[in-house]
Amino acid sequence: MPPSAYRTLLSPGRIGALELRNRLVVTAMGANFAEEGGLSGDRLVAYHEAQARGGVGLIISGACGVMFPVGQVQPWQIGISDDVHLEGLARVADAVHRHGARFAVQLHQGGLNAGDDTRAGRPQWCPSIPERTKGDFTSGFLMHELEAFASAGTPTYKVLTKEDIQEVVRAFAAGARRARQAGCDGVEIHGGHGYLPSSFLSPKTNKRTDEYGGSVENRSRFLVEIVRAVREAVGPHFAVWVKLDSREEGRPDGIRLEHAKVTARLVEEAGADAITVTAYHEVSQGKLHSASNIPHEPNWNLPAAAAIKQVVSIPIIASGRVEPGHADAEIRAGRFDFLAMGRKLLADPELPNKLAAGRESEIRPCIYCYTCVSAIYTLEPTRCAVNPELGIESTRPDAPRPRARKRVAVVGGGPGGMEAARRLAQDGHEVVLFERADRLGGTLRFASLAYPANERLLDWLRARVEASDVDVRLATEASPDTLRTFAPDDVVVATGARRSLPDIPGGSLPHVFSGDDLYKLMLGERSGELAEKTSLFTRVATRAGAATGLTANLDFVRRATHAWMPLGRSVAIVGGELVGLELAEFLAERGREVTVVDDVPRLGSGLTLVRRLRLLAELREHGLELVAGAKDIRIEPEGIAFTDRAGSVREVFADHVIVAKGTTGDSSQADALRASGFRVHEIGDGLEIGYIEGAIRGAMEAVDAINAA
Numbered sequence: 001m002p003p004s005a006y007r008t009l010l011s012p013g014r015i016g017a018l019e020l021r022n023r024l025v026v027t028a029m030g031a032n033f034a035e036e037g038g039l040s041g042d043r044l045v046a047y048h049e050a051q052a053r054g055g056v057g058l059i060i061s062g063a064c065g066v067m068f069p070v071g072q073v074q075p076w077q078i079g080i081s082d083d084v085h086l087e088g089l090a091r092v093a094d095a096v097h098r099h100g101a102r103f104a105v106q107l108h109q110g111g112l113n114a115g116d117d118t119r120a121g122r123p124q125w126c127p128s129i130p131e132r133t134k135g136d137f138t139s140g141f142l143m144h145e146l147e148a149f150a151s152a153g154t155p156t157y158k159v160l161t162k163e164d165i166q167e168v169v170r171a172f173a174a175g176a177r178r179a180r181q182a183g184c185d186g187v188e189i190h191g192g193h194g195y196l197p198s199s200f201l202s203p204k205t206n207k208r209t210d211e212y213g214g215s216v217e218n219r220s221r222f223l224v225e226i227v228r229a230v231r232e233a234v235g236p237h238f239a240v241w242v243k244l245d246s247r248e249e250g251r252p253d254g255i256r257l258e259h260a261k262v263t264a265r266l267v268e269e270a271g272a273d274a275i276t277v278t279a280y281h282e283v284s285q286g287k288l289h290s291a292s293n294i295p296h297e298p299n300w301n302l303p304a305a306a307a308i309k310q311v312v313s314i315p316i317i318a319s320g321r322v323e324p325g326h327a328d329a330e331i332r333a334g335r336f337d338f339l340a341m342g343r344k345l346l347a348d349p350e351l352p353n354k355l356a357a358g359r360e361s362e363i364r365p366c367i368y369c370y371t372c373v374s375a376i377y378t379l380e381p382t383r384c385a386v387n388p389e390l391g392i393e394s395t396r397p398d399a400p401r402p403r404a405r406k407r408v409a410v411v412g413g414g415p416g417g418m419e420a421a422r423r424l425a426q427d428g429h430e431v432v433l434f435e436r437a438d439r440l441g442g443t444l445r446f447a448s449l450a451y452p453a454n455e456r457l458l459d460w461l462r463a464r465v466e467a468s469d470v471d472v473r474l475a476t477e478a479s480p481d482t483l484r485t486f487a488p489d490d491v492v493v494a495t496g497a498r499r500s501l502p503d504i505p506g507g508s509l510p511h512v513f514s515g516d517d518l519y520k521l522m523l524g525e526r527s528g529e530l531a532e533k534t535s536l537f538t539r540v541a542t543r544a545g546a547a548t549g550l551t552a553n554l555d556f557v558r559r560a561t562h563a564w565m566p567l568g569r570s571v572a573i574v575g576g577e578l579v580g581l582e583l584a585e586f587l588a589e590r591g592r593e594v595t596v597v598d599d600v601p602r603l604g605s606g607l608t609l610v611r612r613l614r615l616l617a618e619l620r621e622h623g624l625e626l627v628a629g630a631k632d633i634r635i636e637p638e639g640i641a642f643t644d645r646a647g648s649v650r651e652v653f654a655d656h657v658i659v660a661k662g663t664t665g666d667s668s669q670a671d672a673l674r675a676s677g678f679r680v681h682e683i684g685d686g687l688e689i690g691y692i693e694g695a696i697r698g699a700m701e702a703v704d705a706i707n708a709a
């Protein structure tokens with residue numbers, strides 16, 4: 001799209017007295033980047049500075065504790081409860097201002113979601129003792145995640161007296177005063193996501209019988225008092241706004257849009273300059289962790305934003321998987337005023353500059369893999385699968401710069417190889433990329449078929465390689481002799497994992513495919529083994545697809561496989577890791593009855609926690625049988641047999657069996673090239689199974705090593 005398609009989004013806007021150069025906002029994201037004591041240090045300064053340099057109008061900090069450490073949700077959360085926090089926040093604000101952006105602090109008290117209170121043995125602050133909720137949240141955890149979760153302990157509660165309520169109100173006001181003192185440009189009061197103010201707003205968690213409970217006006221009283229106190233503390237010219245849940249998903253008796261509209265009007269009257277519209281999910285339900293506040297479905301929260309906009313006269317900040325072009329149209333249509341973006345800006349903080357310069361195709365895409373969010377759930381600093389620089393911005397100025405132009409051979413055109421090639425070319429090296437297949441992509445093509453969000457990365461990497469000076473040699477085996485003709489200084493080996501069928505009884509039966517076999521069939525790739533296993537019709541259809549180029553078009557393959565696939569009605573998949581589960585969903589969506597069986601105690605390794613929770617829930621909704629902890633798995637002519645956890649021998653009929661196990665690191669090519677005297681840097685799944693994140697990170701590290709040598 002031409003830059004004019006983003007003219008409105010990139011036009012100046014105003015929140016209260018705060019003038020912004022455009023309407024793109026970095027939404028609040030607690031990144032777990034703080035230092036001991038909730039201090040903002042070099043890491044946070046550089047992280048936010050990169051966002052400001054990237055061209056956004058406004059940056060909102062991650063949740064910042066007004067009573068730090070009380071009410072803390074993350075171990076490395078920032079605080080604003082004491083003057084000791086001022087210096088670091090002032091450094092962030094200065095760094096952001098240097099690049100023409102503005103910086104606001106999100107004021108926060110975690111209440112019933114303050115996991116750190118529980119971990120530290122403190123009670124969680126709340127309006128009333130919450131009911132115990134039953135859910136499936138931990139059912140998708142792997143064993144080590146379950147152990148970490150269980151070690152947090154059981155929450156205890158502090159039901160707030162009216163004096164406590166006033167203490168919290170004062171803490172929010174003091175936090176806002178400090179934000180202004182530190183040179184920040186505004187504050188966002190976190191009134192959503194189940195945290196303390198929203199636990200008062202929610203009829204599910206607020207069972208008080210005093211003036212802070214009951215009607216929506218009473219439930220809003222606490223938040224309204226906070227807004228008034230904050231406004232009084234900072235005066236009329238400092239921007240103050242509120243983040244509000246438009247609804248609570250998974251809580252039929254929780255906040256609804258009608259409630260949110262009333263609260264929105266009340267906070268406007270109390271002095272708020274804007275409202276950020278979000279939504280909450282019931283924490284006990286796993287799938288919802290990729291819904292509502294960090295939505296999986298595009299534009300999920302926009303109807304609520306538009307509805308709230310109709311009842312207030314202050315600007316609305318909307319968010320939630322919104323494409324810039326769509327946001328521009330919605331803002332023009334008057335449905336909201338600012339777009340707060342999260343994940344897309346983690347993936348590429350330069351997004352606003354690229355939009356403005358008409359370089360949209362250069363924006364590194366978010367693939368909605370939930371690595372960033374899952375890291376928060378597992379109490380780690382956040383990371384991005386496609387942007388390995390995220391969180392280490394402060395150290396990157398010291399990253400090795402190329403000392404001389406080198407000749408570098410990259411072996412393997414999957415995600416790691418393409419990323420390495422693109423980075424090397426960008427650093428001025430002479431690069432040849434060897435790919436055995438007749439097109440770039442490697443296993444990322446498979447991964448894109450089942451999870452279309454990955455295809456954006458595939459397209460982006462391919463386009464970046466094509467736009468660079470990389471010499472791409474397709475259908476070329478990178479033997480030592482071939483490489484010698486190029487005489488490289490360094491060789492990057494990114495040849496991926498070895499996928500061999502594990503030794504399962506019956507594994508050589510004709511109705512058994514590997515996961516890779518199946519993808520190859522659908523994508524029209526050659527395989528001698530498949531020729532033996534498939535019918536003449538299948539082979540002709542697959543070859544026709546490849547010859548016409550149709551199977552190169554993943555969207556075509558996705559649609560075509562709804563009508564035809566070389567598989568019977570019932571399919572058993574042996575292997576419940578990433579590949580097996582994504583394949584299971586792909587097949588279930590195409591009308592197959594699927595059973596997934598594995599001997600591991602928990603399914604879904606290789607998937608990030610939040611994506612796993614969603615996928616497992618979706619598979620159950622599709623009616624799939626998922627069996628973990630199976631023993632003595634064997635394949636029979638009519639299907640599979642195994643012993644389940646209860647010790648019963650089960651037989652499951654299946655027309656076809658797919659074995660999606662047996663992926664291991666494979667250093668054989670790297671070893672062979674080393675033995676031939678090349679200086680080899682090994683990356684990606686060849687080294688260890690790290691999926692897209694590992695491949696992209698490995699590419700950065702290999703290029704650093706080549707530059708340093």
Ligand SMILES: Cc1cc2nc3c(=O)[nH]c(=O)nc-3n(C[C@H](O)[C@H](O)[C@H](O)COP(=O)(O)O)c2cc1C
Binds near residue numbers: 031193322342343
């Ligand atoms: C890593 C991460 C951390 C987040 N932390 C916060 C937070 O501290 N406060 C908050 O209000 N929302 C938080 N969110 C939710 C975002 O503010 C935002 O609502 C959500 O990511 C939707 O926008 P997006 O689709 O553009 O990512 C977080 C989101 C992510 C991805």
Ligand code: SF4
Binds near residue numbers: 342367368373
């Ligand atoms: S980690 Fe995944 S979901 Fe998060 S920003 Fe990066 S690509 Fe997007």
